[in-house]
Amino acid sequence: MSSSPSLASRLKGRSELGVALLLGAVGVVVLVDAIGLVTPYSKTDPVGPKTIPFVVAGLLLVCAVLLAINVIRGGQGEAEGGEDVDLTHPADWKTVLPLAGVFIANILLIDWAGWVISGTVLFWGSLLALGSRHYVRDGLIAAALSLLTFYGFYLGLGIALPAGLLEGIL
Amino acid sequence: MTIVVGYVPTPEGEAALTQAITEARKASTTLLVINSSKGDAPVDTRYAQEPEMQGIEGRLAAQGIDHVIKQPVRGHDAAAEVLDAAEEHKADLIVIGLRRRTPVGKLIMGSTSQRILLEADCPVLAVKASMAG
Amino acid sequence: MDVFSSLMDGFATALTPMNFLYAVIGVVLGTAVGVLPGLGPAMTVALLLPVTYALEPTSAFIMFAGIYYGGMYGGSTTSILLNTPGESSSVVTAIEGNKMAKAGRAAQALATAAIGSFVAGTIGTALLAVCAPIVVKFAVSLGAPSYMAIMVLALLAVTAVLGSSRLRGFASLGLGLAIGLVGMDAVTGQRRLTFGQPLLADGLDIVVVAVAIFAVGEALWVAAHLRRTPMQIIPVGQPWMGKEDWKRSWKPWLRGTALGFPFGALPAGGAEIPTFLSYITEKRLTKHPEEFGKGAIEGVAGPEAANNAAAAGTLTPMLALGLPTNATAAVMLAAFTSYGIQPGPQLFATEGPLVWALIASLFIGNFLLLIINLPLAPVWAKLLQLPRPYLYAGILFFATLGAYSVNLQAFDLAILLVVGALGFMMRRFGLPVLPLVLGVILGPRLEKQLRQTLQLSAGDPAGLWSEPIAVVIYIIVAVILIWPLLYKLWRRNRPAAAPVSVPVAAPVAAVTRNDGGHATNVPSANVPDRNGPPESKEQP
Numbered sequence: 001m002s003s004s005p006s007l008a009s010r011l012k013g014r015s016e017l018g019v020a021l022l023l024g025a026v027g028v029v030v031l032v033d034a035i036g037l038v039t040p041y042s043k044t045d046p047v048g049p050k051t052i053p054f055v056v057a058g059l060l061l062v063c064a065v066l067l068a069i070n071v072i073r074g075g076q077g078e079a080e081g082g083e084d085v086d087l088t089h090p091a092d093w094k095t096v097l098p099l100a101g102v103f104i105a106n107i108l109l110i111d112w113a114g115w116v117i118s119g120t121v122l123f124w125g126s127l128l129a130l131g132s133r134h135y136v137r138d139g140l141i142a143a144a145l146s147l148l149t150f151y152g153f154y155l156g157l158g159i160a161l162p163a164g165l166l167e168g169i170l
Numbered sequence: 171m172t173i174v175v176g177y178v179p180t181p182e183g184e185a186a187l188t189q190a191i192t193e194a195r196k197a198s199t200t201l202l203v204i205n206s207s208k209g210d211a212p213v214d215t216r217y218a219q220e221p222e223m224q225g226i227e228g229r230l231a232a233q234g235i236d237h238v239i240k241q242p243v244r245g246h247d248a249a250a251e252v253l254d255a256a257e258e259h260k261a262d263l264i265v266i267g268l269r270r271r272t273p274v275g276k277l278i279m280g281s282t283s284q285r286i287l288l289e290a291d292c293p294v295l296a297v298k299a300s301m302a303g
Numbered sequence: 304m305d306v307f308s309s310l311m312d313g314f315a316t317a318l319t320p321m322n323f324l325y326a327v328i329g330v331v332l333g334t335a336v337g338v339l340p341g342l343g344p345a346m347t348v349a350l351l352l353p354v355t356y357a358l359e360p361t362s363a364f365i366m367f368a369g370i371y372y373g374g375m376y377g378g379s380t381t382s383i384l385l386n387t388p389g390e391s392s393s394v395v396t397a398i399e400g401n402k403m404a405k406a407g408r409a410a411q412a413l414a415t416a417a418i419g420s421f422v423a424g425t426i427g428t429a430l431l432a433v434c435a436p437i438v439v440k441f442a443v444s445l446g447a448p449s450y451m452a453i454m455v456l457a458l459l460a461v462t463a464v465l466g467s468s469r470l471r472g473f474a475s476l477g478l479g480l481a482i483g484l485v486g487m488d489a490v491t492g493q494r495r496l497t498f499g500q501p502l503l504a505d506g507l508d509i510v511v512v513a514v515a516i517f518a519v520g521e522a523l524w525v526a527a528h529l530r531r532t533p534m535q536i537i538p539v540g541q542p543w544m545g546k547e548d549w550k551r552s553w554k555p556w557l558r559g560t561a562l563g564f565p566f567g568a569l570p571a572g573g574a575e576i577p578t579f580l581s582y583i584t585e586k587r588l589t590k591h592p593e594e595f596g597k598g599a600i601e602g603v604a605g606p607e608a609a610n611n612a613a614a615a616g617t618l619t620p621m622l623a624l625g626l627p628t629n630a631t632a633a634v635m636l637a638a639f640t641s642y643g644i645q646p647g648p649q650l651f652a653t654e655g656p657l658v659w660a661l662i663a664s665l666f667i668g669n670f671l672l673l674i675i676n677l678p679l680a681p682v683w684a685k686l687l688q689l690p691r692p693y694l695y696a697g698i699l700f701f702a703t704l705g706a707y708s709v710n711l712q713a714f715d716l717a718i719l720l721v722v723g724a725l726g727f728m729m730r731r732f733g734l735p736v737l738p739l740v741l742g743v744i745l746g747p748r749l750e751k752q753l754r755q756t757l758q759l760s761a762g763d764p765a766g767l768w769s770e771p772i773a774v775v776i777y778i779i780v781a782v783i784l785i786w787p788l789l790y791k792l793w794r795r796n797r798p799a800a801a802p803v804s805v806p807v808a809a810p811v812a813a814v815t816r817n818d819g820g821h822a823t824n825v826p827s828a829n830v831p832d833r834n835g836p837p838e839s840k841e842q843p
Contacts, residue, residue, distance in 0.1 A: 019732045023474050030481050033496050040491065046762030047754040049488040052746075053495060056480045063474040070470060077471055077733025083340030083387045084212065084691065086530040091731070096527045099699065100720070106703060107716045115707075122703060126696035130526060131210060131245060141693075149704055157357035159708050207533050212340050212385070213687035214533040243532050 016077060020068035027060030098129035114164020119146035171199035175265040176252040176286070177226070178205065178216045181299035182267030187226070189297045190265040191233065200236045202259055206251035209243040216248070217241070249285035256290060264294045310432055313659030317667055322365050325358075326664050329366035330671045333373020338381050338683045341525045341694060344374030345630035349517040350698070352510045352634070353705040355641045361657050363638065365664040371631050372424060372665065375611050376672045379416040380683055383603070384409065385534050392574035392610045395582045399595070399602030404537040406598045414542035415552045415600055416607040417676045422553075423560040423608035424669040427615025430564050431622075432662050435651070438623035442648035447759065448769050450648070451752040452776035456783075457626040458738075458745055460571035463783050466735040475734045478725070479742020482507055489747075490754060502714045507722075509637040511706045512743050515719045516736050517634065518702040520726020522695045527727070529691060536687060542680050552604040555585050559608030566609075567616025570628050574613035581605035615665070622658055624648060626745075633740045640744070 034053035042048075079087055102125030109118035123142035132138055150170065153159045163170045175190035177183045187203070194201040203226060207217035218226075223239060230237040242251050256264050266283050287294050316322060332351075336342040348367050355363050382393040383400035396416065403412040442450070462472040485496045486506025497503040544552070559581040566577040585601040586592070595602060620626045625646030627633040639646045644654055651658055676683070706719040729736055753767075760766020768774050 016732050019474070019728065019734070022728075023477065026478065026481055030484065030496065037488075037493050037495065042491075044758055045490045045754055046757050047750075049491050049493050049495065052480075052750045052753070053484055056477060056484060056746075059473065060477040060481065063470065063477055066470055067474060075468075077731075078467055079733060080524065080730040082525060083381065083385075084525050084530050085341075085528045087528055089528060091527040092529065093527070095529065096523055096727075099523060099526055100724075103699065103703070103716075103720055107713050107720070110707065110716065111713050115704075119700065119704070123696050123700045126699050127692045130529075130692035130695055132690065132692040132696075133247075145700065153704075153708060157354065157708075159353075159356065159711075161704075161708070162711070208690075209531045209533055210690040210692060211688050212530075212534055212691065213536045213684075215688065217533045219535055245531065 014071060016071045016075075017068060019077075020064045020071060023060050023067060024064035027057045027064055030060065031057035095129055095131070099126055102126055102129060110164075111162055112164055114166050114170075115161035116143075116146045116150050116166055116170065117164060119149065171197065172202055172259040172261045173197070173199055173263045173265060174202045174204060174252060174256045174259065174261040176205075176248060176267070176282075177203050177218065178248075178267070179218045179222060180216070180267070180269070182269045182297075184267075185297045185299050186265050186267035189295065191230070191235065193263060193265065193295070194235050194237075195233065197262075199262070200238065200259075201230065202255055202261070203230075203237065203239045204242070204252050204255050205240070206242045206244075206246070206248050208245055208247055210245065217243070247282065249282045249289075252282075252286055253289055256292060261292050263292060264290050266294065266296050268296045268298050306432055306436055309655065309659045310663060312656065313661070313663030314666075316361060316656060316660035317365060317664040322362055322660070322664070323667070325362045325366040326369050326667050327671060329369020330373040330668050330675060331369075332366075333370035334377040334380075334672065334676065334683060335373075335686060336370070337374040337377020337379075338686050339377075339689070339694060340381065340385075340387065340687075341521070341691075342698070343517075343630075344371050345634050346517045346521055346698070347374070348631060348634045348638070349510075349513040350701045350705055352513065352638055352641060353708045355510075355638050356708065360642045360644065360654075361660050363642075364635070364657065364661045365668075367635050367638065368661055368664050369668040369671070371635070372611070372614065372668050373672055374631070375424075375614055376417060376420055376676050377683065379420065379607050379610075380413060380676070380680055381687075383412045383416060384537050384539060384684055385687070387534060392578055392613070394575075395578040395606040396603055396610070398582070399599050400607075401537075402596070402598035403600065403603065404539070404598075408598060408600075409537050409539040410542045411544050411548050411600060412598075412603050413539065413680050414544040414677065415548060415604045417542060417673060417680075418544070419552065419556040419559065419604045419608040420611040421669055421673040422556045423563060423610075423612040424615060424672075425666060426557075426560045427564050427567075427612040428662065428665040428669065430612075431615050431619050431665070434568070435619050435623045435658075435662075438619060439648050439651045442624055443652075445648075445772060446770050447752060447756045448767055449772040449776065451749065451756055451767070452773040452780075453624060454626065454745055454749050454752060456776050456780050457570040457620070457624075457628065458741055458749070459780055460569075460783060461628060461741055462738040464571040465573060465737065468733060469787070471732070471734045472738050475729060475736065476738040476742045478734075479739035480746040481742075482512060482722075482739070483743045483746030489751065502712065506747075507718060507743075508709050508715065509640055509743060510709050511715050511718055512722055513634050513637050513740060514702050514706050515722035516726040516740055517630065518698050518705075519719055519723030520730060520736070522698040522702070523723060523727045524730040526695055529695075536684065539681055539684060542677050548600055551591075551600050554588075555581070555601045555605035556608040558584055558588075559605040559610075560612040563609035563612030563614075564616040567613030567628075568619040569616075570620060570626060573629065574610050574617075577609040577613050578606040581609040618665075621646075622650060622661070625650065625748075627741065630737055630740065633737065633744060636744055 030053050034050050034057060037049050039048040039050055081087060102122055106118045106122040109121060120142045123145055124139050127138045150161050153161050173190055173194050175186055177187050190201060205218045207214040227239060252264060264286060266286055268283050283296060332347060333344060336344060336347045347370050378393045379396050382397035383404050386397050386401035400412045462476045463469050466472050485503055487494055487504050494504055562577040562581050567574060582602055582605060585605040586595050589599060589601050591599055617629050617632050620628055621632040627636045636646055703716060706715050709715055726736060756766055768777060
C-alpha cells in the first residue's frame, strides 16, 4: 500500500490506479485464501466459512475494476480536507517519510530498549521530522513524557510497559 | 541607509517601532519593519493581523518615512528573520524591544533579543516597554 | 422498570465522585480536541481506548460521552473564531458565525452556539432516553432475519449515502470487511487470512485498527499537508448575549433540535443535512433577512442546535441496535467490544445500569460544557497557539502507546503502521474511512447473524426474507442502491430539466443531485467523481 503513494510521482495523475491495483490484489488474496479453506459439511452451519470471504473478494474485485475504469476515464478521488490541511501543496514526503522512519525505529527498539527509550526516540524524532528545531528542549520533553507514561501506565492502569535496557533502574 | 525594526504586537514591539520611527526621521533613512512568524502554530499572537499592519503603514506614510513592511512566514524564528533582513538591506541599525524574562524562562524558550544582540553586524538599539513616550 | 426510575438510577451512578471526575475529564478533553485543529472526538476516543483495560466500563463510557459532546462545543468555537470548519457539520455554523465575529459580535455568536448546544443537547438526550427503549422493544421482537436486514441497511446506507463517491465508499467497505475476516473462524475454527502467522489467529484487534485509521493515518495525512501559515483569529472576550439576542435565538434552537435529532438517528442521516436545512429554514423565517450573509444570529443558533441534537440522535441506533452511524459512535462501539460487551438490542437488558449511567452522564456533561465553555472561551482559544509539531508528535506517541498496550507486542505496532499507511492512502485518494471501520466492526457480526439465520432455515436462503420487516428493509436497501440509476433515467427522460446533457455514446457526464446541500454523485463507473463537497472527516 505504500507503493501507491510513491507511484504518485511516477504516474502523474493516474496514481489512483494504484488503489485499484491494491483493491484487486486484496480481492485475489481473499479469494485464494477462501478457496484453501476446508468446508466440512455440517447441518449446523450451512453457510460455512467460505461464503463471506467469497462475497468480500467479489466486492473488492468489482470495485477494483470499476475504479480502474473510472480513473482511466478521468475520475478522481477527492483528497480529504481539514482544519489544518493545506491541499494547495503537494504531499510533503520530507515530513512523512522521516515520521515513518521514526515509527519503524520505535518498533525495532521497543522490546529491546524498552518504552522509555523508544518512546523518547519516537517523540523527539517526530518533533524533528515535523520541523521543530529546539533539540534540547524537545529531548527533555520527550524523555519526561516517556517516563511519565511508563509510570502512569504501571501505577494507574496496571500495565507494565517493557523497561528494556533500563531494567532495574526504573 | 536602512534601519530594521523587529515588530511584534505587544507594548515592547510598540516601543521599538516608536523608537525606530524617531531614529528613521532623524537620519532620514528607509525603515524596514519586520513582523515574522514561524508559522508552526495554528494561531500566532505575535504575528500582526492585516488591519494592524495597515495602521502601521498609514502611520509611516503620514510621517513621510520611506518604508518597507515585511511579514515573512518561512519557518524561521524571529531573530533569524531580523538578522536576515539586516544583512540583506545592509542595515545601519537594528531596533528591538526587550521584555522581561526570568533566567529559567530564557533557558527554556531561548532569547530572541539575545541572539540579535550577539549576532548582528551593526549597532543594535534595545528599548523597553516603559521607555515608550 | 420505567424510563424515569432507570434514569434516576443512572444519575446516581454517574454522580458518584469517581464517575463525575471522569465526566469532567471527558468534557475538558473533548472541548480541547474540538478546539484544536486536526483532532476530533473519534481520534481522541480511539487514542483513549487503552484505558478500557483498567477502567470500569461505566467510567470509561462516561468519559467517552463527555469527549463526544465536548468535541461539538469546541468545534463551534473554532469555526466561529477562525472560519476553518474542520468537521462538515460545523461548515454551516461558520458561515454566519465568522461573519458575526468579524463584525465584533464574537461574544454573542459563541454564546448562542454554546447555549443552543446546551438546549439541543439536553432535549436530544431526553429524546434519546425516551426513544431508545421504544426502539429496543421493537428490535427485540424482531427475529434474526430482520435484525440482519437492519445491519445490512446500516452498513450500505453509510457506504452509499455519505461521501461524494459511492464507488470509493464500497471499495472502503470491502477493505474493512476483508480486515474483519482475519483470524479464526468462530464456527469451524479455521484460520482465515492469517498467512500462517500465529499472531493473527485472534484477528486484528479493533483497538489497533481504530487507532491506526483515525490517529496514525490522520496524523500522517495532516503532516503531509501541514498548513504553514498562521490563521487569522478574532480576539474575543467572555461570551454573553443581550435580550434581543435571546429573543432571536430561542426559536432557532428549538427548530434546529427538531431537525437534528431525527436525522441523527437515521442510519447515514448524519449532521450535515439537518444543519443545512436548519440554516435554510432560519433564513426563510427570519425577520432580519438583510443580516443573512453578514452575520445573522439565527444562522448560528439553528445549525449549532441541529448539530448537537443530531449527535444525541446518533446515539439512539448505537445504544438500541448496536449500529454506529458516525465515526465516534463506531469507536465507542469498538470500546464495547473491547470490554466483551455485546452491543445490540439486548444491551439495555444485559447492561442496563451502564447504559442509563451513560445517558445520565450526557445530561451532566452538557451542563458541565455550558459552564466551562461560556466563561472560558478565551482560554480555549489560547490552545490554538500550541505549535503543530507537538500536537502531531503527541498523536503518534499516544497512538503507539495505545496500540502497544493492547497485547504488549511490537507486532501490533507493525500492523498499526501498515493500516495507518492504508488510512493515509485512503485520505489521499478520497476513500471515506467510515465504511472501512464499520466493515471491520459489523462484518464479523453480520457473518454470525447470517449463519445463525440460515441455520434456522436449514440452509434455505429464503430464510433471509422470511419476516415481513426484513422484506421491507431489503426493499429500502434496493432503493438506496439503485436510486442513482433511477434518477439518471428520470433525468434522461426529461432533458429539459437537466442542465447537463448526457451524450448517449459516451456517457461521461456528471449529474449532481442536490438534496439539501448534500451533493451526491451518480456513482457509475463512467462518471468522474469530482463535484461533490470535500469528503467529510466525520459526521458527529
